[in-house]
Amino acid sequence: MFIIIQGCDASVLLNTTNSKNSDTEREGPPNKNSLRGFEVIYEAKTAIEAACKNTVSCADIVAFAARDASYFLSDGSINIPMPGGRYDGRESFASETDQLPGPFSNVPQLQASFAAKGLNPVEMVTLSGAHTIGRARCMFFSSRFSEMNQTYAASLMAECGDNGNTNVNQDYVTSNVLDKQYYQNVIDNKVLFTSDAVLNSTEETRTEVMQNANTAGAWERKFEKAMEKMGKIKSDQQSVEIRKVCWKVNNNYK
Numbered sequence: 001m002f003i004i005i006q007g008c009d010a011s012v013l014l015n016t017t018n019s020k021n022s023d024t025e026r027e028g029p030p031n032k033n034s035l036r037g038f039e040v041i042y043e044a045k046t047a048i049e050a051a052c053k054n055t056v057s058c059a060d061i062v063a064f065a066a067r068d069a070s071y072f073l074s075d076g077s078i079n080i081p082m083p084g085g086r087y088d089g090r091e092s093f094a095s096e097t098d099q100l101p102g103p104f105s106n107v108p109q110l111q112a113s114f115a116a117k118g119l120n121p122v123e124m125v126t127l128s129g130a131h132t133i134g135r136a137r138c139m140f141f142s143s144r145f146s147e148m149n150q151t152y153a154a155s156l157m158a159e160c161g162d163n164g165n166t167n168v169n170q171d172y173v174t175s176n177v178l179d180k181q182y183y184q185n186v187i188d189n190k191v192l193f194t195s196d197a198v199l200n201s202t203e204e205t206r207t208e209v210m211q212n213a214n215t216a217g218a219w220e221r222k223f224e225k226a227m228e229k230m231g232k233i234k235s236d237q238q239s240v241e242i243r244k245v246c247w248k249v250n251n252n253y254k
């Protein structure tokens with residue numbers, strides 16, 4: 001099966017393309033006011049261009065940044081064999097962010113959006129474990145305080161106040177460590193989104209959650225493989241160049 005998507009091609013870094021009338025992916029509703037850290041990628045690109053011109057794509061830099069962040073945040077226990085050789089795309093459309101799964105999704109919806117990119121139900125549960133790091137805005141979970149563990153909900157309510165833009169840690173136990181704690185949080189009903197909590201609600205997903213929570217090293221190995229697979233999702237024919245700078249396409253493309 002050939003999957004036509006614009007992903008793994010650094011389309012999310014562009015703030016302008018030749019289709020000038022259209023907003024780029026980073027302006028799409030799930031990304032706007034959410035994605036950050038672009039300057040880290042831009043700095044890496046500047047350093048790499050200085051050392052080795054026109055050789056490393058922005059798409060590879062993003063993938064290698066994910067690999068390296070995973071290694072450092074797991075204290076060396078997650079080592080993703082991330083392949084290189086991607087090319088950068090020349091298009092990016094805000095409207096295409098509607099392909100991303102949303103935080104209010106149920107299990108069939110999550111499975112469908114992962115399947116659309118060639119990722120299976122086990123990989124869906126495995127990759128959700130990335131919510132063991134990072135932050136999330138209150139607007140995505142304040143409607144479900146009553147469904148959470150009530151002690152946890154009370155502390156989130158205090159943090160959020162009435163500002164939906166406040167952000168909180170996704171993993172309240174080990175917020176900056178890439179570890180399997182997320183799965184214990186799912187079991188304890190101490191996770192933020194519907195899309196996290198529902199993993200405890202079907203037999204298929206709960207089996208994975210329990211295994212990941214209770215078996216040392218199991219999730220880490222599955223996460224390495226699933227990240228490698230996600231990193232190999234093909235972009236379409238538009239991924240054709242190595243950008244000179246990551247926020248715009250090259251001018252001299254023919």
Ligand code: HEM
Pocket residue numbers: 033034035036101102103104105110124127128130131133134135136137138140167195
């Ligand atoms: C299962 C479907 C998923 C849904 C519905 C989802 C949804 C979300 C949402 C709503 C946020 C908070 C954004 C904000 O407040 O601005 C978030 C944050 C995050 N997600 Fe996911 N996500 C999913 C899968 C993934 C996957 C597969 C990964 C990586 C492998 C991932 C990694 C992260 C990280 C690291 C953050 C924190 C970002 C930060 O600190 O800024 N998520 N996710």
